[in-house]
Amino acid sequence: MKLPQKIECVIFDMDGVIIDSEEIHKKAYYETFESLGLTVSDELYKSFTGSSTINAFQRLVAHFNIDENPEELVLDKRKRYVNFFENDPNLHLVNGVEEIIKYLYQKGITLILASSSAMINIDRVFNRFHLNSYFTAKISGADLKESKPNPEIFNKAAVLGKTPKENCIVIEDSDNGIKAANDANIFVFGYANKLSEGQTLKEANCVIHNFSELKSFI
Template identity: 30%
Template sequence: MNIIFDMDGVLIKSEYAYSLAIQRVLADHGVDVDLSYIDQYRGRSNPETWQEIIADFSVLDQASDYYIDRVFSYREEIVARDGIIPCDHILELLNAWHGKGYRMSVASSSPMSEIERTMDALGIRSYFEHLVTGEAVAQSKPAPDIFLYSAKLMNLEPKDCIVIEDSSHGVQAAKLAGMYCIAYVDPHEPAQDVSLADEVVEDYRDLLDRKL
């Protein structure tokens, strides 16, 4: 079986760090938003996220790269404090699927440096054939580009791939790519609309003995 994983919110508990960092950057510039505003950008690339945020608030008068750099700086503080935390039972699932010979790749909107750091911190890089960043494709999720590119790297047809996603944009991208999509929903995270997914799981242990 051929599995393509998103990273943030699927492999690691990192969405909260990005959300808090964005909220803090906005507060620094006199913009107060609650986390529900930021949640709408889950799964999107950083440049596209900030293009839209800047359009929403006229007080933001710097280029996107300025705000992205500030977000990463604040996120680093959170990671230094909390570490890189794997999603519950994901390491058990990856080990089981690797042992079964499943082919696996990562397709994340995060920069490659973040993807590689996560792989190395959790000791899971060897499980994945390819690591694909949103920087490698023209359009970010919800466009299907990143998943289609991942399938191409694996020499697979889209119909032969399963995507595991956690965000509304990610699920949309997987379905537009013509792939089967399993939505992982962490009950401790803000709810996302994953109604387009083919199935939803809240506990990775439910997939351990599944024949995919």
């Protein structure tokens, strides 16, 4: 797929693209796994990247054939995540992302957040780092019928951005998210975040290693 001639809307993933929260998500997940007495392989855990928490726990319950309510497991994991989020003073935005957000905003480009995280977690990040004023809309994949790699979230993002897909781009750090963008027929940049474990980005239309690279495209 070719880069849009005119980019009018940029759709951001959050975890691993805007905020380096992958590590605290992992800690919260593994605390939850341990509380259940489960040994989750790296391969299985990496397959959850980019999908919603409810989707991850539905798959986990099915994989281990355990008698647990996935929705209750989501709440348990969320409490653990909040504890890490609120008590980790080192939690920070991805290097260079605040600058590129402001750059795009000043150019009059519509910004949409399309994350698999729950809206309560999205708001927690956006409020802590004062990002709300730059974004036209925020979408939580947890509120949709299907999780990434299903394209539903990006189809909705383009609609909320009031922009034809051929004038949109997506920025993702996970293979599940990239597949969702591909299936939505939206050009996708893969952001190579070193903390996003096991992600190949091989299906991305273009891979970037820092956000300053985007300026040469937009």
